[in-house]
Amino acid sequence: LSRGLGDVYKRQLKRSQEQLRTVVSNAPLILFAIDRDGVLTLSEGKGLAALELEPGQVVGQSVFDLYAGVPQVLDDIRQALQGKHVTAVRDVGGIVFETHYTPVLSAHSDGEQPVGVIGVAIDVTERKHAEDALRESEERLRLAMEAAQMGTWDWNIVTGDITRSPQLERLYGFAPGTMPRSYEQFLNYVHPDDRAAVLRAVDDCLLYTSDAAD
Numbered sequence: 001l002s003r004g005l006g007d008v009y010k011r012q013l014k015r016s017q018e019q020l021r022t023v024v025s026n027a028p029l030i031l032f033a034i035d036r037d038g039v040l041t042l043s044e045g046k047g048l049a050a051l052e053l054e055p056g057q058v059v060g061q062s063v064f065d066l067y068a069g070v071p072q073v074l075d076d077i078r079q080a081l082q083g084k085h086v087t088a089v090r091d092v093g094g095i096v097f098e099t100h101y102t103p104v105l106s107a108h109s110d111g112e113q114p115v116g117v118i119g120v121a122i123d124v125t126e127r128k129h130a131e132d133a134l135r136e137s138e139e140r141l142r143l144a145m146e147a148a149q150m151g152t153w154d155w156n157i158v159t160g161d162i163t164r165s166p167q168l169e170r171l172y173g174f175a176p177g178t179m180p181r182s183y184e185q186f187l188n189y190v191h192p193d194d195r196a197a198v199l200r201a202v203d204d205c206l207l208y209t210s211d212a213a214d
Contacts, residue, residue, distance in 0.1 A: 028123040030097070033104075035116045036081065038063045047123045050095045067092075076101060083114040089124065096128040097121040142167075155183060157206065162186060 026046055033042035039062055044055045058066060067073045076088045080101035089098045099121040105112040142165075145151065151168025155161075160182045169179045180186040190198050 030121040031119075032121070033116060033118045034063055034077065034081070036114065038077065038081070040066075041116070042118075045121075047097070047121060050123055050125075051093060073099075077117065080117040080119070081114055083112075089128070094125075095123060096125040098124045160184065 028047050028050075030045040030047040031042065032040060032044075035041055040059050043053070043058050048055060048057070063077055064074060067077075070090065070092055072088070073090050073092065076086045076090070076099065080086045080103055083103045083105065084101075085103065086101040087099070088101075089096060099119055101117050101119040103114040104116040104118055106115040145165070146167055149167075149171065151165045151171050153162060153164040153168055156163075162181055162183065164179055166176060169176060172179065180189060187195065187198070
Protein backbone atom coordinates (compact mmCIF):
# COMPACT_ATOMS: atom_id res chain seq x y z
CA LEU A 1 0.00 0.00 0.00
CA SER A 2 2.77 2.43 0.94
CA ARG A 3 4.58 1.67 -2.31
CA GLY A 4 1.38 2.38 -4.24
CA LEU A 5 0.90 5.70 -2.48
CA GLY A 6 4.52 6.57 -3.14
CA ASP A 7 4.05 5.96 -6.84
CA VAL A 8 0.92 8.16 -6.83
CA TYR A 9 2.80 10.98 -5.11
CA LYS A 10 5.67 10.67 -7.57
CA ARG A 11 3.29 10.90 -10.52
CA GLN A 12 1.55 13.92 -8.98
CA LEU A 13 4.91 15.58 -8.32
CA LYS A 14 6.05 14.90 -11.88
CA ARG A 15 2.79 16.30 -13.27
CA SER A 16 3.10 19.42 -11.10
CA GLN A 17 6.70 19.93 -12.22
CA GLU A 18 5.66 19.58 -15.86
CA GLN A 19 2.85 22.10 -15.37
CA LEU A 20 5.24 24.54 -13.69
CA ARG A 21 7.76 24.07 -16.51
CA THR A 22 5.01 24.77 -19.07
CA VAL A 23 3.99 27.98 -17.31
CA VAL A 24 7.57 29.19 -16.92
CA SER A 25 8.42 28.31 -20.51
CA ASN A 26 5.51 30.26 -22.00
CA ALA A 27 5.19 33.28 -19.72
CA PRO A 28 7.35 36.41 -20.22
CA LEU A 29 9.29 35.78 -17.03
CA ILE A 30 12.53 34.33 -15.73
CA LEU A 31 12.70 31.89 -12.84
CA PHE A 32 16.13 31.77 -11.23
CA ALA A 33 18.06 30.55 -8.22
CA ILE A 34 21.38 31.76 -6.83
CA ASP A 35 23.58 30.03 -4.25
CA ARG A 36 25.29 31.77 -1.35
CA ASP A 37 28.33 32.56 -3.53
CA GLY A 38 26.26 34.30 -6.18
CA VAL A 39 26.40 31.44 -8.68
CA LEU A 40 23.26 30.77 -10.72
CA THR A 41 21.87 27.27 -10.19
CA LEU A 42 18.63 27.78 -12.13
CA SER A 43 17.71 29.98 -15.09
CA GLU A 44 14.45 29.19 -16.91
CA GLY A 45 11.64 31.02 -18.64
CA LYS A 46 10.52 32.67 -21.85
CA GLY A 47 11.75 36.04 -20.59
CA LEU A 48 15.33 34.92 -21.23
CA ALA A 49 14.76 35.35 -24.97
CA ALA A 50 14.57 39.14 -24.53
CA LEU A 51 18.15 38.97 -23.19
CA GLU A 52 19.17 36.66 -26.06
CA LEU A 53 19.72 33.81 -23.62
CA GLU A 54 18.61 30.18 -23.63
CA PRO A 55 17.19 28.37 -20.60
CA GLY A 56 20.06 27.10 -18.48
CA GLN A 57 22.67 28.95 -20.52
CA VAL A 58 24.03 30.98 -17.61
CA VAL A 59 23.75 28.26 -14.96
CA GLY A 60 27.09 27.93 -13.21
CA GLN A 61 28.05 31.54 -13.87
CA SER A 62 28.43 34.25 -11.23
CA VAL A 63 25.82 36.99 -11.15
CA PHE A 64 28.58 39.38 -10.11
CA ASP A 65 30.23 38.79 -13.49
CA LEU A 66 27.02 38.70 -15.53
CA TYR A 67 25.64 41.94 -14.09
CA ALA A 68 28.86 43.81 -13.45
CA GLY A 69 27.54 46.64 -15.62
CA VAL A 70 24.23 46.90 -13.72
CA PRO A 71 25.23 47.83 -10.14
CA GLN A 72 21.60 48.31 -9.05
CA VAL A 73 20.89 44.65 -9.78
CA LEU A 74 23.95 43.57 -7.81
CA ASP A 75 22.82 45.70 -4.86
CA ASP A 76 19.43 43.94 -4.95
CA ILE A 77 21.09 40.52 -5.03
CA ARG A 78 23.44 41.36 -2.15
CA GLN A 79 20.47 42.46 -0.01
CA ALA A 80 18.63 39.23 -0.82
CA LEU A 81 21.73 37.15 0.02
CA GLN A 82 21.72 38.93 3.39
CA GLY A 83 18.22 37.60 4.06
CA LYS A 84 16.05 40.47 2.83
CA HIS A 85 13.02 40.13 0.59
CA VAL A 86 13.59 42.51 -2.31
CA THR A 87 11.34 43.76 -5.11
CA ALA A 88 12.82 46.09 -7.70
CA VAL A 89 12.24 47.38 -11.23
CA ARG A 90 15.50 47.52 -13.19
CA ASP A 91 16.59 48.15 -16.77
CA VAL A 92 18.83 45.36 -18.03
CA GLY A 93 20.16 46.01 -21.52
CA GLY A 94 17.09 48.00 -22.52
CA ILE A 95 14.65 45.40 -21.12
CA VAL A 96 12.81 46.40 -17.95
CA PHE A 97 12.22 43.65 -15.40
CA GLU A 98 10.24 43.68 -12.18
CA THR A 99 12.15 41.22 -10.03
CA HIS A 100 11.16 39.57 -6.76
CA TYR A 101 13.98 38.06 -4.68
CA THR A 102 13.22 35.61 -1.86
CA PRO A 103 16.02 34.44 0.46
CA VAL A 104 16.45 30.70 1.00
CA LEU A 105 17.07 30.11 4.70
CA SER A 106 18.69 27.15 6.44
CA ALA A 107 18.54 26.36 10.15
CA HIS A 108 21.80 26.81 12.08
CA SER A 109 22.71 26.67 15.74
CA ASP A 110 22.60 30.48 15.88
CA GLY A 111 19.33 30.73 13.95
CA GLU A 112 18.26 30.70 10.32
CA GLN A 113 20.89 31.83 7.85
CA PRO A 114 20.52 32.66 4.15
CA VAL A 115 22.05 30.05 1.89
CA GLY A 116 20.83 31.39 -1.43
CA VAL A 117 18.09 33.21 -3.27
CA ILE A 118 15.22 32.19 -5.51
CA GLY A 119 13.39 34.71 -7.61
CA VAL A 120 11.22 35.59 -10.54
CA ALA A 121 11.78 38.42 -13.01
CA ILE A 122 8.85 39.63 -15.11
CA ASP A 123 9.32 41.57 -18.34
CA VAL A 124 7.43 44.84 -17.79
CA THR A 125 9.07 46.82 -20.58
CA GLU A 126 5.80 47.68 -22.34
CA ARG A 127 4.14 48.71 -19.08
CA LYS A 128 7.11 50.88 -18.12
CA HIS A 129 7.13 52.59 -21.52
CA ALA A 130 3.39 53.24 -21.26
CA GLU A 131 3.81 54.71 -17.75
CA ASP A 132 6.66 56.94 -18.95
CA ALA A 133 4.63 58.11 -21.95
CA LEU A 134 1.67 58.92 -19.68
CA ARG A 135 3.86 60.94 -17.32
CA GLU A 136 5.40 62.85 -20.21
CA SER A 137 1.95 63.57 -21.66
CA GLU A 138 0.65 64.78 -18.29
CA GLU A 139 3.71 67.00 -17.85
CA ARG A 140 3.26 68.53 -21.33
CA LEU A 141 -0.42 69.16 -20.56
CA ARG A 142 0.47 70.79 -17.24
CA LEU A 143 3.03 73.09 -18.85
CA ALA A 144 0.64 74.02 -21.66
CA MET A 145 -2.17 74.83 -19.22
CA GLU A 146 0.13 76.91 -17.04
CA ALA A 147 1.30 78.87 -20.08
CA ALA A 148 -2.31 79.44 -21.15
CA GLN A 149 -3.36 80.37 -17.60
CA MET A 150 -5.89 77.55 -17.45
CA GLY A 151 -6.91 75.12 -14.71
CA THR A 152 -8.89 71.91 -14.44
CA TRP A 153 -11.53 70.59 -12.08
CA ASP A 154 -13.56 67.40 -11.72
CA TRP A 155 -16.90 66.99 -9.93
CA ASN A 156 -18.00 63.59 -8.66
CA ILE A 157 -21.77 63.90 -8.92
CA VAL A 158 -22.26 60.84 -6.71
CA THR A 159 -20.23 62.02 -3.72
CA GLY A 160 -20.37 65.74 -4.46
CA ASP A 161 -16.59 66.04 -4.11
CA ILE A 162 -14.65 68.40 -6.35
CA THR A 163 -10.99 67.97 -7.23
CA ARG A 164 -9.06 70.74 -8.95
CA SER A 165 -5.61 71.58 -10.17
CA PRO A 166 -3.31 73.92 -8.19
CA GLN A 167 -3.34 76.24 -11.20
CA LEU A 168 -7.12 76.67 -10.88
CA GLU A 169 -6.76 77.68 -7.23
CA ARG A 170 -4.23 80.33 -8.18
CA LEU A 171 -6.42 81.64 -10.99
CA TYR A 172 -9.33 82.15 -8.59
CA GLY A 173 -7.14 83.65 -5.89
CA PHE A 174 -7.40 80.80 -3.38
CA ALA A 175 -4.51 79.76 -1.18
CA PRO A 176 -3.38 76.17 -1.82
CA GLY A 177 -5.90 73.69 -0.41
CA THR A 178 -8.58 76.29 0.42
CA MET A 179 -10.73 76.14 -2.72
CA PRO A 180 -14.22 74.61 -2.15
CA ARG A 181 -14.16 70.84 -2.13
CA SER A 182 -17.89 70.22 -2.62
CA TYR A 183 -20.57 71.42 -5.03
CA GLU A 184 -22.51 73.07 -2.22
CA GLN A 185 -19.45 75.00 -1.08
CA PHE A 186 -18.79 76.04 -4.67
CA LEU A 187 -22.30 77.51 -4.98
CA ASN A 188 -21.62 79.71 -1.95
CA TYR A 189 -18.96 81.51 -3.99
CA VAL A 190 -21.19 82.08 -7.01
CA HIS A 191 -22.57 85.64 -7.25
CA PRO A 192 -26.31 85.71 -6.49
CA ASP A 193 -27.01 87.27 -9.89
CA ASP A 194 -25.28 84.34 -11.60
CA ARG A 195 -26.50 81.46 -9.46
CA ALA A 196 -29.67 80.71 -11.45
CA ALA A 197 -27.72 80.58 -14.70
CA VAL A 198 -25.09 78.29 -13.15
CA LEU A 199 -27.75 75.94 -11.79
CA ARG A 200 -29.47 75.79 -15.20
CA ALA A 201 -26.17 75.06 -16.91
CA VAL A 202 -25.42 72.24 -14.46
CA ASP A 203 -28.91 70.77 -14.86
CA ASP A 204 -28.62 70.91 -18.65
CA CYS A 205 -25.26 69.18 -18.49
CA LEU A 206 -26.55 66.41 -16.23
CA LEU A 207 -29.63 65.95 -18.44
CA TYR A 208 -27.50 65.71 -21.57
CA THR A 209 -25.20 63.20 -19.90
CA SER A 210 -28.15 61.11 -18.76
CA ASP A 211 -29.73 61.16 -22.24
CA ALA A 212 -26.41 60.17 -23.83
CA ALA A 213 -26.05 57.25 -21.41
CA ASP A 214 -29.55 56.05 -22.25
